[in-house]
Amino acid sequence: MTRDEVECAYKRYGHLVAARCRRIVRNESTADDAVQETFVRLWRFGDGFVAAESKVGWLYRVADRCCFDQLAKQRGRREDPIEGSRELAGPGHAGQALEDWQIVRAFLDRFDDKMQQVAVLHYVDEMTQEEIAVATGWSRQTVWKKLQLLATRAAALRGSLLGAQAGLRS
Amino acid sequence: MREHPTRLELERLSVDDLLPPLAEATRAHVSACVPCSALLDELSSSRERHFAVRPAGVFMDAIEARRNKRRWRWPLFALVPTAAAAAGLLLFVGQRPDVRMKGGGIDVMSRRGEVMHHLGPDDRISAGDWLGIAPVAGEKTLRSVWVVDASGRVDALTALADLPGSDTGVVHSAIVDAPCEDLVVLASGEEHWRQASDDALRTAARSPAPPSGLVVRRLRCR
Numbered sequence: 001m002t003r004d005e006v007e008c009a010y011k012r013y014g015h016l017v018a019a020r021c022r023r024i025v026r027n028e029s030t031a032d033d034a035v036q037e038t039f040v041r042l043w044r045f046g047d048g049f050v051a052a053e054s055k056v057g058w059l060y061r062v063a064d065r066c067c068f069d070q071l072a073k074q075r076g077r078r079e080d081p082i083e084g085s086r087e088l089a090g091p092g093h094a095g096q097a098l099e100d101w102q103i104v105r106a107f108l109d110r111f112d113d114k115m116q117q118v119a120v121l122h123y124v125d126e127m128t129q130e131e132i133a134v135a136t137g138w139s140r141q142t143v144w145k146k147l148q149l150l151a152t153r154a155a156a157l158r159g160s161l162l163g164a165q166a167g168l169r170s
Numbered sequence: 171m172r173e174h175p176t177r178l179e180l181e182r183l184s185v186d187d188l189l190p191p192l193a194e195a196t197r198a199h200v201s202a203c204v205p206c207s208a209l210l211d212e213l214s215s216s217r218e219r220h221f222a223v224r225p226a227g228v229f230m231d232a233i234e235a236r237r238n239k240r241r242w243r244w245p246l247f248a249l250v251p252t253a254a255a256a257a258g259l260l261l262f263v264g265q266r267p268d269v270r271m272k273g274g275g276i277d278v279m280s281r282r283g284e285v286m287h288h289l290g291p292d293d294r295i296s297a298g299d300w301l302g303i304a305p306v307a308g309e310k311t312l313r314s315v316w317v318v319d320a321s322g323r324v325d326a327l328t329a330l331a332d333l334p335g336s337d338t339g340v341v342h343s344a345i346v347d348a349p350c351e352d353l354v355v356l357a358s359g360e361e362h363w364r365q366a367s368d369d370a371l372r373t374a375a376r377s378p379a380p381p382s383g384l385v386v387r388r389l390r391c392r
Contacts, residue, residue, distance in 0.1 A: 003230060003234065006230065006233070007226050007230050010226055010229055010230065011221075011226050012185055013185055014220065014221070014224070014226070014229065015213075015216055015217040015219075015220035015221065016181050016184075016185065016213075018220055018224070019216060019220075032224075036229070036232055036233050036236055037236075039229075039233050040233050040236050040237050043233065043237060044237070044347075053189070054182065054187055055185075055187055056178075056181060056182045056185060056187040057182075057187075060178075124177070124178075125176060125177070125178040126176040126177055126178065127176070127178075
């Protein structure tokens with residue numbers, strides 16, 4: 001792709017990619033890095049973008065990968081959460097799902113690649129199990145198992161956090 | 171059946187990325203749904219906020235710099251083999267008096283994995299190859315070296331090491347990016363070429379005959 005084509009794509013989709021990266025990595029400067037990396041990859045491998053039916057979908061898959069890479073680089077380092085987490089919720093977000101996502105997100109870097117992908121597709125994109133299965137090529141059973149595992153871990157993490165808070169109060 | 175479109179669908183709707191049937195259905199829903207309409211409004215204002223802070227021109231300069239840095243980067247892990255390759259190039263140039271300072275030319279060493287060899291006229295490059303580039307030109311030292319790729323992108327290379335002796339020039343280093351693109355290496359010791367614009371260098375790279383004051387070497391991909 002040419003610089004002009006990449007700039008055109010940034011003007012049209014850049015704000016969406018940036019918001020998504022912020023939702024995943026929870027840190028402004030890390031999100032900025034991920035956004036830049038996303039558009040560098042668009043510049044280098046733009047053929048897939050041009051052919052994609054959904055430009056947003058293509059950019060989001062690349063942005064997710066860039067965010068996971070950034071999280072992997074920072075593994076072991078905790079970052080402050082971004083203010084204004086209400087932007088996480090779409091109109092259809094149930095309270096429990098939002099709470100689960102906030103917990104999963106806080107520990108996203110501790111999951112493997114597939115779990116990260118399922119977490120983002122489910123909690124950020126609000127996809128159903130069937131939609132995730134279609135998007136990833138995995139069976140619905142596999143997707144179900146991963147979502148169950150995510151929910152279990154979220155519950156365990158929630159329990160740990162509550163336990164820690166109680167310990168601090170006492 | 172969902173009560174609302176997903177956030178992803180609303181985001182795609184906001185930039186006309188939904189296919190027509192789904193776009194129409196989503197628009198119909200949004201027109202009658204206060205939360206979805208509010209989210210679309212929020213997307214619109216977040217767009218304005220985003221570009222106020224990160225305008226396209228500044229962003230593009232940043233990613234162009236990032237792209238260039240990556241393409242000809244100096245990975246720390248490569249420093250030791252790079253130094254070894256530079257030493258090899260030094261020895262190679264030193265052991266070839268016919269090459270060292272007789273006329274102008276650009277010697278290129280290629281290192282892939284543990285194998286390093288001198289690139290002959292018919293040899294090809296591949297993505298991931300480390301290139302050690304030594305321009306030689308009689309009594310002149312060619313300290314300005316650029317690589318122009320097949321897409322017309324121009325990168326100025328940084329000198330890796332001075333070879334001993336005032337007439338032997340310097341070694342420059344580059345790593346061939348993936349996917350591999352044919353490269354044209356340009357080198358000059360003249361001040362007016364050092365100040366040349368990218369357009370002038372692109373034109374020189376495309377020229378079938380090397381312009382005056384420039385030494386040219388073409389590297390083709392496998």
